[in-house]
Amino acid sequence: KNQVEQSPQxxxxxxxxxCTLQCNYTVSPFSNLRWYKQxxxxxxxxxxxxxxxxxTKSNGxxxxxxxxxxxxxxxxxxxxxxxxxxxxxCVVSGAGRRALTFGSGTRLQVQP
Amino acid sequence: DAGxxxxxxxxVTEMGQEVTLRCKPISGHDYLFWYRQTMxxxxxxxxxxxxxxxxxxxxxxxDRFSAKMPNASFSTLKIQPSEPRDSAVYFCASSLTGVTxxxxxxxxxxxxxxxxxx
Numbered sequence: 339k340n341q342v343e344q345s346p347q348x349x350x351x352x353x354x355x356x357c358t359l360q361c362n363y364t365v366s367p368f369s370n371l372r373w374y375k376q377x378x379x380x381x382x383x384x385x386x387x388x389x390x391x392x393x394t395k396s397n398g399x400x401x402x403x404x405x406x407x408x409x410x411x412x413x414x415x416x417x418x419x420x421x422x423x424x425x426x427x428c429v430v431s432g433a434g435r436r437a438l439t440f441g442s443g444t445r446l447q448v449q450p
Numbered sequence: 451d452a453g454x455x456x457x458x459x460x461x462v463t464e465m466g467q468e469v470t471l472r473c474k475p476i477s478g479h480d481y482l483f484w485y486r487q488t489m490x491x492x493x494x495x496x497x498x499x500x501x502x503x504x505x506x507x508x509x510x511x512x513d514r515f516s517a518k519m520p521n522a523s524f525s526t527l528k529i530q531p532s533e534p535r536d537s538a539v540y541f542c543a544s545s546l547t548g549v550t551x552x553x554x555x556x557x558x559x560x561x562x563x564x565x566x567x568x
Binding site for chain 1: 490556557560
């Protein structure tokens with residue numbers, strides 16, 4: 339069964355600190371992996387999209403890594419800000435499949 | 451562009467009533483997706499359209515749910531009759547190309563319609 343597992347389920351950090359969120363998947367064959375940020379009460383917004391050949395991608399203070407061999411991805415947030423408080427969702431697409439497989443998300447809370 | 455526009459943002463209704471959710475995708479996008487999000491199950495694909503044609507409706511939970519896309523700029527998701535277990539946030543999303551790639555299309559979500567069925 340194609341699955342996407344995210345950890346931790348929730349995380350609290352202090353403003354200015356760094357953090358790393360994890361995503362493990364079993365979707366095969368693999369096509370691409372996305373990270374989305376979802377603020378409370380809003381729709382998900384894309385942060386990064388990575389294909390098989392890409393192993394790192396940055397978007398401002400967000401850096402995503404991908405290891406297609408171990409089927410793992412991480413999202414690193416540098417110098418966190420209060421506005422980073424949100425849920426972060428890992429989404430994997432399988433080649434030849436029509437649908438995306440969504441992780442259950444990591445809820446991040448940044449405290450002053 | 452204004453992005454994907456959904457209405458209503460909030461809907462409270464009583465069990466048995468008909469509910470219609472509306473979506474206007476980003477102009478020029480050929481793909482439109484309806485998702486449902488709950489705390490228990492996260493985001494689930496209900497149905498998606500390509501060039502106004504339904505391609506995969508295997509995620510539609512039961513016959514009470516139906517979706518239409520009469521033209522490239524409008525889609526509806528209808529629940530009739532509604533039940534309390536339908537309470538969720540329903541998202542519409544659109545993409546210029548398919549999301550499974552290649553090419554890898556970026557998926558743009560609307561702000562969602564929060565449905566509460568009493």
